[in-house]
Each structure stands twice: as structure tokens, then as C-alpha cells.
Amino acid sequence: MRHSHSKLWIAGALVYIFLYTPLAIVVIYSFNDSKLNTEWVGFTLSWYEALFNNKEMLIAVCNSLIIAISSSFGATILGTMAGLAIHRYKLRVLSILFFAPIAMPEILLGVSLLLFFLQVLNLTLGMVSIIIAHTTFCIGFVAIIVKSRLQDMDESIFESARDLGASSWQCFHLVTLPLIMPAMVAGALMSFTLSIDDFIITFFTKGVGDPILPIQIYTMIKVAVTPEVNAISTLLMLLTLFTIIIGIKLSSSFLYVRKNNEST
Amino acid sequence: MNPRRFISAIAVIFLQSLVLSFPSQADQKINTTVVAKEKNVLYLFNWNNYISADTVERFEQYCNCELSQDYYSDNEEMLAKLVAGATGYDIIVPTGNAVETLIRQGALKPLDKKLLPSFKNIDPRYLNSSFDPGNKYSIPYAYTLTLLGFNQKIIQELNLPTDTWAIIFEPQYLEKIKGRVTVLDSQRELMAIALRYLGYPVNDTDEKHWKKAQELIARAKPYWAAFSNTSYVKELAVGNLWVVHGYSNDIFQAALDAKNTGRKFNIIYRIPKEGAVLSLDSIVLHKDGSRPDLAYQFIEFMLDGKNSAELTNLIGSGNPNTHAIQSIRKDIIENKAIFPDQESFTRLEMLRDFNRNQRRLLGRIWTEIKLR
Amino acid sequence: MIKEKNIVRWLLSGVPLLFLLLFFIAPSLIIVFTSFRFPGEFGGLAPLIAPMGTVDVEHGLTLEAYQFFFSDTLYVRVFIKSLQVAVVTTLICLIMSYPLALLIARSKERLRNIMLLLVVLPFASNFLIRIYAWVIILDPESALSYFINLILNLVGISPVIFLFSPFAVLLGMVYVHLPFMILPLYINLEKHDPILLDAAQDLGASHWKCFWYITWPLSISGVSSGIVLVFISALGMFAVPDILGGTGDILIGNLIKDQFISTRDWPFGAVLSIMLALTILLIIGLGAYFLRRLRKRNYAT
Numbered sequence: 001m002r003h004s005h006s007k008l009w010i011a012g013a014l015v016y017i018f019l020y021t022p023l024a025i026v027v028i029y030s031f032n033d034s035k036l037n038t039e040w041v042g043f044t045l046s047w048y049e050a051l052f053n054n055k056e057m058l059i060a061v062c063n064s065l066i067i068a069i070s071s072s073f074g075a076t077i078l079g080t081m082a083g084l085a086i087h088r089y090k091l092r093v094l095s096i097l098f099f100a101p102i103a104m105p106e107i108l109l110g111v112s113l114l115l116f117f118l119q120v121l122n123l124t125l126g127m128v129s130i131i132i133a134h135t136t137f138c139i140g141f142v143a144i145i146v147k148s149r150l151q152d153m154d155e156s157i158f159e160s161a162r163d164l165g166a167s168s169w170q171c172f173h174l175v176t177l178p179l180i181m182p183a184m185v186a187g188a189l190m191s192f193t194l195s196i197d198d199f200i201i202t203f204f205t206k207g208v209g210d211p212i213l214p215i216q217i218y219t220m221i222k223v224a225v226t227p228e229v230n231a232i233s234t235l236l237m238l239l240t241l242f243t244i245i246i247g248i249k250l251s252s253s254f255l256y257v258r259k260n261n262e263s264t
Numbered sequence: 265m266n267p268r269r270f271i272s273a274i275a276v277i278f279l280q281s282l283v284l285s286f287p288s289q290a291d292q293k294i295n296t297t298v299v300a301k302e303k304n305v306l307y308l309f310n311w312n313n314y315i316s317a318d319t320v321e322r323f324e325q326y327c328n329c330e331l332s333q334d335y336y337s338d339n340e341e342m343l344a345k346l347v348a349g350a351t352g353y354d355i356i357v358p359t360g361n362a363v364e365t366l367i368r369q370g371a372l373k374p375l376d377k378k379l380l381p382s383f384k385n386i387d388p389r390y391l392n393s394s395f396d397p398g399n400k401y402s403i404p405y406a407y408t409l410t411l412l413g414f415n416q417k418i419i420q421e422l423n424l425p426t427d428t429w430a431i432i433f434e435p436q437y438l439e440k441i442k443g444r445v446t447v448l449d450s451q452r453e454l455m456a457i458a459l460r461y462l463g464y465p466v467n468d469t470d471e472k473h474w475k476k477a478q479e480l481i482a483r484a485k486p487y488w489a490a491f492s493n494t495s496y497v498k499e500l501a502v503g504n505l506w507v508v509h510g511y512s513n514d515i516f517q518a519a520l521d522a523k524n525t526g527r528k529f530n531i532i533y534r535i536p537k538e539g540a541v542l543s544l545d546s547i548v549l550h551k552d553g554s555r556p557d558l559a560y561q562f563i564e565f566m567l568d569g570k571n572s573a574e575l576t577n578l579i580g581s582g583n584p585n586t587h588a589i590q591s592i593r594k595d596i597i598e599n600k601a602i603f604p605d606q607e608s609f610t611r612l613e614m615l616r617d618f619n620r621n622q623r624r625l626l627g628r629i630w631t632e633i634k635l636r
Numbered sequence: 637m638i639k640e641k642n643i644v645r646w647l648l649s650g651v652p653l654l655f656l657l658l659f660f661i662a663p664s665l666i667i668v669f670t671s672f673r674f675p676g677e678f679g680g681l682a683p684l685i686a687p688m689g690t691v692d693v694e695h696g697l698t699l700e701a702y703q704f705f706f707s708d709t710l711y712v713r714v715f716i717k718s719l720q721v722a723v724v725t726t727l728i729c730l731i732m733s734y735p736l737a738l739l740i741a742r743s744k745e746r747l748r749n750i751m752l753l754l755v756v757l758p759f760a761s762n763f764l765i766r767i768y769a770w771v772i773i774l775d776p777e778s779a780l781s782y783f784i785n786l787i788l789n790l791v792g793i794s795p796v797i798f799l800f801s802p803f804a805v806l807l808g809m810v811y812v813h814l815p816f817m818i819l820p821l822y823i824n825l826e827k828h829d830p831i832l833l834d835a836a837q838d839l840g841a842s843h844w845k846c847f848w849y850i851t852w853p854l855s856i857s858g859v860s861s862g863i864v865l866v867f868i869s870a871l872g873m874f875a876v877p878d879i880l881g882g883t884g885d886i887l888i889g890n891l892i893k894d895q896f897i898s899t900r901d902w903p904f905g906a907v908l909s910i911m912l913a914l915t916i917l918l919i920i921g922l923g924a925y926f927l928r929r930l931r932k933r934n935y936a937t
Contacts, residue, residue, distance in 0.1 A: 005843065008742075011735035018732070019758045019814065022769030029772065078652040085649035094649060101660050103864070105872020105916070107889050108909050111896060112663035115670055115906070119681070120662065124351055136659045139652060168644065197762050199875060204896070207352075217764045219312075219335070221771065221879060222494055233765040240761060244753070340898040347676070347900055368677075451898065490800040620675045620901070624704065627899040632710055634886035635717065 023237065030230035047231040057232065060211035064196055067127060067212070071134035072191035078135065079142025079191075080184050084176075086143065087150040102140040109137055110204035117205065125207030133205040134195040141194065142187030149183035182250075189247040193240055304329035306558040309353040311545070312337050312494070313513075314406070316578045319571055327561045337493055338450060346371065346550075354553030355562060359543045361452075361617040363402050364395035366548060372401045373549040379560045382567035382587075389609070390544060390584035395616065402546035403563055406575055407582040409612065410453055410541040411601060413515035415506040417529035429461040429536045431507060433480055438487035446499070447509040449491035451630045452615055453541060454481065457509070460539045466613045469622055478629050485633065497521075500531060511543075512601055516580025533601045535608050542612035544584070576602075664913075671906035672697045681902050701903035705911065711891075715915065718888040722870040725809040729817040729866050730859065732810070737821035737858075738851070741828070752822070759815035767879050770808050774798040774880075805885060808876040813869060817862040824858025825851070860927055868916055888912055 033042035051057055082098045085091075101109060113133050117123040161175045199214040206212055213232075220229045306327070308315075312335045320331050334353070336342040339362040346356075346366070358366060366372050377383055383403065390404045414426050422440045424431055431437045432445055447454055456466035458477035464470070489505065490496075497514045499505040501521035508515065512533065519531035547566065549559050565571055569587030576583045576592050582602055583592060596602055604612065618626065673681050674696070705711050740751045758766065773780050781798055798804055828851065836846045874889030888908065895905030 008735055008739045012739035015732050015736045015814070016754060018811075019755070022766070022773055022811070023758055023761060025772055026765060026769045078655055081648050082652040085652070089645070089649060091649075094653070097653065097656055097661075101656070103868060103916075103920075105868055105889070105912065107872045107874060107892055108667075108913055109660075109663075111892060111905065111909055112667045113659065114896065115902070116659070116663035116666045119666060119670070132659055136656065139656065143652075199763050214762060214764055217762065217768075218875075221764065221768050222337070229765075229768060233762060233768070236765065237757075237761040241757060244756065248753075338898070340900070344897045344900050620677055623899055624675070624901055624904065627894070627901060627904075628704075628708065628710065631714065631886055631891060635710065635714055 026230050027234045027237070030227055030234045032227060032230075047227045048235075050226075050228050051231045051235075054228070056211050057216060057228075060213045060216045063127065063210055064213035067130050067134060068192045068195040070131045071138060071195045072188050074131070074135040075138035075142050075191040076184055076188040079139045079187055080146050080180065082139060082143040083146025083150065083180075083183075087147050098143045099140050101137045102144075106137070106198075106200040107204075109133070110201040113201070114204045125205060127207075127210055129205045129207060130202055130210075130212065133201050134191075134198060137198075137201060138191035138194055141190050142184070145187045145190070146180055146183045149180055153179060185250050186247060189243055193243060196236070196239070304555075304558070305332050306330070306355065306555055306562060307353045307553065308333045308562075309342065309356045309550075310335060311357060313517075313579060314357060314545070314575070314581075316574045319566075319574045322571070323562060323565050326565060327558055329555075329558055331562075340450075340452075351550075351552040352554070353550045354555050354559045356548050356550055357405055357545050358548060359545050359615070360393060360395045361615045363546055363548060365617045366550075367396060367401055371551055373551050373553075373556065374400050375403065375549065375563075376560075380564055380567065382564055385567055385569060385572075385585050385587040387584045387586050393544065393614065395614070396546070402548045403567065404584040405545050405547045405566065406572075407542060407544045407584060409512040409535060409582070409601065409604070410448065410457070410510070410543065411512060411515075411533055411535050413500055413508045413510055413518060413531055413533045415500065415503060415529050416532045418506045426532065426534050427537050429457055429538050432488070432509060433458070433461055433484045435483065435487065438484060441506050442487045443489050444504070444506040445488050445508070446490050446492045446496045446505055447488055448511075449493045451626050454491075454509070455626065455629075456541050456613075456615060457538075460541075460613070463538075466539075466541060467616045469618065471625070474626070474629060478633060481633055491634075501525070501527070503527060503529060513579040513581040516596075516602065520580075535601055535604060535611065537611070539611040539613060542614050544614060667906045667909050671701055671903055671910055672699065673903050674698055674700065675901045675903050701907045704904060705907050711908070711911075714886060714888055714891055715911065717886075718871055719915075721806070721809065721887060722867050724806060725813060725870045726817075726863055726866045728806075728810045729813050730863065733814060733817040733821055733862065737818050737825055740818075740822050741825035742830075755815055755818050755822075763812065764875065764879075766812050767808050767876055770804065770811065770880060771799065774804050774807075800881060802881070802885065804880040805877050808880040809870055809873065812873075812876060813866045816865045816869065820861035820865065821855065821858045824855050824861075828854055856927070856930060860923065864920065864923065867919070871916065872912060 030047055031043050031045070033044035033046070079098075082094070086094050086098065110133070113129070113136070114125075117125060117129050123129055157175060157179070158171060161171050166174065197214065199218065202212055202214060203218075206215060213236075217229060217232060220226070304327075306329055308331055310333055315333075320333075324331055336345070339359050342356065342358060343362055343365060356366075363372075380403070383399075386404050390407070391399055396402045412426070412429070412431065419426060424437055424440065431441075432447060438445065455474070455477055458480050459468050459473060460466055462473070462476055462480065464473045464477075468474075492499075492508075494514075496505060496508045496510055497518045498521075500508050500510075500515070501518040503522075508518075515531060515533045519533070522529065522531050547563050549556060553559060567585065569585055569589075570591050572583055572585040573588040573591035575581055576588065576596060580596055580599075580602055582604075583589070589597065600608060670681065675681065736755070740748055740755070743751060772778060775781065784798075832850050832854075833846050836850055841849070872889050874887065874893050877885050877887050877890055878893075892905055892908045892912070895901045895908060
């Protein structure tokens, strides 16, 4: 294209290199046969082995998956409802309320939920407290995605459905839902990723006795840095890559269906 | 009803119920931990690396139960988590001042010594401490000293003293080791040795003395590489750091690592002549624990000399158990920095907890120190 | 608008609303309330009403925590330091992200998707790992440190330790926040109509003029979204200075965390949190004000 010239390409490439080099190093050293992350000694899978033998790490992974799935489920449903509500009822208050948790720094959310759980609800911190916390901060993301999808849509579709005699429920079920499905899927995947990844909010709302993945990694980084951390990092990156690819496949299949419907 | 009124109605109901819920500190906690409490599990809240994996395994066989561990790297962290309502622990291993706090909070169960016949194994020097007279609540488990660790080769080359805190406070020495020193990232520990170096007791609460200690620290800080609670161990063993302010068992580990990886230097450690902090860690029973029976089994198990010695042999911690002496490695027994002789013992002091005003003030001093 | 039964309206907006009221608004109010209480003797909070049978227990409400905050310029200085770090991080992110976002926006459709994926991928890797990666790279024994110090040595400068320094913290902050800036920029730049630039070039404008007079003003909303996202996140960050800063640096995030984890001074932690929230609101408010003025000016010309 005329408007992108070589200087832009160079700048862009440099940023990509900046983005990827650290991660590449983490991945490469996960195969390094040395306790220190400084010199390459030899290829080994021993760190991955150690990881799979690390009972606590495995429990942490399980716990994180449970939390991620539960909270993305909750966040998707609540966030979709929120997105629909904001789009239809156009209330300023709703917008501010639903998007505020995203705008706040995570530390404030974490601290306020900690105090709330303890002082008011007298809740013992544990898996449930983390799930609630994650759902809360993910609702906004899903709501934004659903809302933008709705905004881009042509309102006349609903009107024609109504004209053809569809009831409110049929309208929602057969028209709205399929159309916002890609947004819901994107929202669910985003929530899943955010939840698995979340450190700060989990740090404050986790209870005792339940290892959670990012906290395990944090402890490992601070206490005994072994290449096991590299190994778990690599695996996590693969997981998120996998999730994103699924997301793309799923949402594009919905888009494909839609295009087909439109052409008929 | 339009949405606006609807929302405000909900909000009002909400706020009212919120305000009303305050005075009620219901005793019933909604317990949401996933692990079922009927399983044979003993919940232990312990320092990182403070029990040998072999010991854990043997105990699990002995009691036919599971030992579930959660960790902390700082007493403050442990206390903060407990204050924040962390429940479910049967056994905690706090240091003396934290034991005092927990006792005053009423968070511990008194011990029934009749169930602990091996209690007599403990060295009387470590019993009846100021934080738990009569040992109503705590059983000494292990102790560590906070002192200085050195890379012997380099310090000898630089001709620096190894028996005084001056090496980390005086610019004349610091100049030679700039960027190669770390201190503990702990408000209490660092202030304690600063006070001690100036000649004041570690539990001094005189604000003027604190100011002097703060100035001492601020003057030395530019030469320090970092405040570190854990990562200094590896850096010392690898040779990146030459002097560290750290825990005796961590430095022991570093010395071991350095030897095992064939480094060309030794790690040595000393109790400085001005004194050092003694941290006596004791086993206590938390009142919210659900398996006191297993807990007593654990304590009795750990009071046995052989089991107790395992930790010492593993991490080089001090051992208050007289029956353990025969099972401990000779080189560790003879190390004065781990098993201080009577003369050094008099130079050791234990930390006591501060009240909340002092904590707040110390917090501010600490913030000032950290802000460049 | 579709006419729906009222019950649907209530449910649709009410359920998520209730959830957020409970788990977002209520906790925020609790923080405000906590800032007016006494800290507990052993940590946590002192009771509101003196328990029966005890003498001389602190209770009730107080402005003490706020007084403590303002009693010394120290805490304001911490805020200023955090603001400085956040501003610098945001600027660097903006400068680095803009060319890349521009590049992606102007590429062909298929290439664009791959490039976007490549941007999102590091973002999708675990937050701590992104920080940890720099711990490895900046370690004094690493290849990079060795190499750079070798060069510095030739010039006569003594070896620099990169890890645990303000430089490391800044590096970590920028690295963690880059995708936050790239994506909003891209979303905005993608909508730009290339016809405008064609027209400008036909009229003889240089590349720089094209950018400054056409692309930049049109991208302001994207730029501001990015700035807001990065700035707010950077302001409250504690993990980066904690891991990369050697904990010799104290930013507002570390300070707040300390109050709850170390000092056990909840009321003061609450005061700090409120101050942080107010600072953010103030800055967003100022930003929105300036943005409106900028927009008016752009439309006027």
C-alpha cells in the first residue's frame, strides 16, 4: 500500500522483536539442562517431568481451571444480559456501573472484595470467593464486546422478525441470540483467559489451602527460581494459544453461517 | 415502573441491609473451601522450606493421614492472613513475637502437656520465654538467627571485617562492595539490627532512636543491591552477592549449594559482635483447627529427637531439642552460628510485637526508607 | 425500540445490576467505611461498638487514618512518584505502539489478522511470566548483561547491574502494557478512510504532514482509550516493582499491598485506596475535559 513505507515496517518489526524475545527465552530455557537460566547446557525434558510430579502444581492447575470455567460462565451470562440491557435501555447509569470494574486498578478491586468478604459476608476465603471476584471483573469485558456487536447490527432485522409475527421470545431465541453468539463466545474466551491469568485480585481474595496457578508461579519466582517456572509458562502459553485458535474457529463459523443466511 | 426508579429502589434496599449487617459479627462462617473436612488431613501453616520432605512422608505413614501445607515467608504475612480470616489451619509455626500476638488475640488452644510426653526433651534455655511463660501454648520447634553471610574469598581479598554489622552500614566498607550487598526486606529485622548496631535494644520504641536508625539505613541504602527475603540465597551461592543480611538456615543452604556446584569460594557466616536477632519458632495449635488429635500426634512426632534432627541436618536450623543432638551432623553442631555457645547466646535478642501505633509509625519510617 | 414486557426489562438489567451492586458497589462502600475506623490492636479493624466487659478498647469512627496520610508529605510523594512512573510508561507505550498499530491497520486483510494474533499472543500469556522473562534477561549472569557490560567496559564504564533497578521496573511496566495500547489504537486506525490520505498526497503533502494533520487528529479517541487503559493499570501496579524492582522502590500499589499484608493497618490501606481512586477519577475527568476541547478545536479548523 502506498501509505505504509519501509520506516513503518522497521519500527513495527522492532516492536514485535521486543514483544517476543523475552517469551522466546523463557520457552527455550525450559528445555535447558541447567538449574540456572543463564547458559545453555543441553536439551532436556526433565523440568516438564518435575512439573508433572509436582502434586501442588497439578492441584493449582486444576483449581485455576475450575475457577476460570466457572467465572467465565457466570461472567458471560451476566455480561451478555448487561450488554443487552445497555444497548436497549440506553441508561447512562448502567453503562458507568458495568464498565467501572474494568477501569479500576485491580488492586482496588482485590482489596475492596477482601474487606467485603470478611467484614460483611463473613465468608471464609476460598474457591468461591475467587470465582465471585473473577466474575465481577469479567462482566464488564463481556458487556463491552456484546454491546459493540449489537451496535454494529442492523435493527431492521428485529423489526422484520416482528412483522413476520415472531413473539418476543422467538425474536430473542431465533434472531438475537445467534447474532450475538460470536460476541458471547469471544467474551467467554476473554473471561477465561483473564481468569487463568489473574494475579492481583486472586492474591487478595484467595483463601488458605487452595493453591492457585498464578500464586504458585509468584511463589516460585520469589523463592526458588528453577526452570520449572519456564516449563509451566510454556505450557500456559500453549493453552492460551489453543484457546484463541478455538475462539477464532468458533466465531468465524458463526460468521460464516450468518453470511450464508444473508445471501439467501 | 421506569428503570430509573427501579434501580434507585434496589440501591436503597441494598444500602439499608448493608448498614444493618454491620454490628452482627456472626460466628458462623460460610465455609467455602473445596476440600472436605472429613478426610484425614492435618493442615499445617509453616515457613517455606521448614520441614523435610522425608519427615512429612514418615509422618503421613505414622498417622495414616495427609499433611497439607501452606506457606509464608514472613511472620507479618502469616499474621496478616490470619487476621484476614484465614481459617482451617490446625498447626502454625510462628516466631516468638507472633506467638505473643496470637496468644493475646485468643487465637490459640492451650496445650495439654499430658498428651506430649516428649516435651521434656526441650532444652530449658528455650523454654519459659517472655512471650509464652510456662509454655502454655507453644512448643519450641526450631530457631534461626539473623546474621551476616559472606563470600569468604572476596571478603578476605578486600580485607573486610566479618564480625560486625558495620560492614553493611559504614560507607567506608560499603564502598568496596557496592551493589553486592542485600539486606532483609523486613521492617522489624532491619530496624532491629540497625538499633542493635547503634547500641540500643532491638525492641526499643523510642522515636528518637528510630530516627537515628533510619538515618543509618538511609545512608547505607545507596550501596545495597536490593532488599531481599529469599532470592539472596541463590545469588550468594552463585557469587553475585558478597555480603548478605539473612537467616542462618538460608545461608547454610547457600554454603551447601556453593560447595556442591564446585564454586571456588566458601560461604561463611558469623554472629556479629554487636549481637543478632534470635527467632525461636514454635508449634502452636490454632483454635479453628479441626483435627487436634492429629495435631498432637504431629507435635509428639516432632518432639522425637530423630525427627527433629532431620530438619536441622537438612537446612541448618538451630534445634532446641536435647535428644536431637546425637542425630545431628557433627559439622552443624560445631557451627557456632547455628548452635551458639553460652557467650554468644547472651548477645542474642528476640523480637517482640509492637502495638498498633508503633506499627503505624514503623510503617511510615519504612516507607520513607524505601522511597528513593 | 421493541416493546417488551416489563418483567423482561427488570430481569435483563436487574440481575447483573444486583450482582455488581453486591460485589462491586458494596465493597467500594466498605472501603470508604473502613477508612474511618481504628485499626485493630493485632491488625484488621477495631470494633465499632466497645465489646462488653472490656476496658479502654478503641472503637467507633475516626479521622485518624486520614490525618496520618496528610501528616507528612511522604505519602503524597509516593503518589507523585507513581504518577511519574505511570506517565513515562504511558508515553513510551504510545511511542512504541503507534507505528505498529499503523502498520497493522494499513496491511492487507489476511496479513492483518495474523499480525493482530501475534500482538495478542504475548498478552495472552500469563502476566507473571511476562515479568519473569525480564528477570531472566536482566540477570547479571545472563548473556545480555554480559554483552552490554562488555561494551561498557570498553568505554570505561564500570559494569551496571540491570536487575532490581528503576530501569528494570520501567522496562517491565512498558512490556506488560504494550498490548493495552496497541489494540485500541489499531481499532481506531483501522476505521480511517485511506481516501483522505490519498487526497492529501495528491495535493502534495509530505508523509509527515499527512500523519500530523490527518492521521493523528483522527486517532485521538483511540489514543485516549489506550492512554487511559495503560495509565490506570500502571498506577495501581505492584507486581512489576515487587519482582523487578528489588523492592527498594515503593509505588502506591506496593504501599497499599503492604498495609494489608505486612503492617496490618486496614484503615490506612483503605485511605490509600480511596486516594488512588480519587486520583484516577480526577485524571480521567481532566482528560475528558481536554479531549472535548481538542475535539472542538479540530472540528473548528
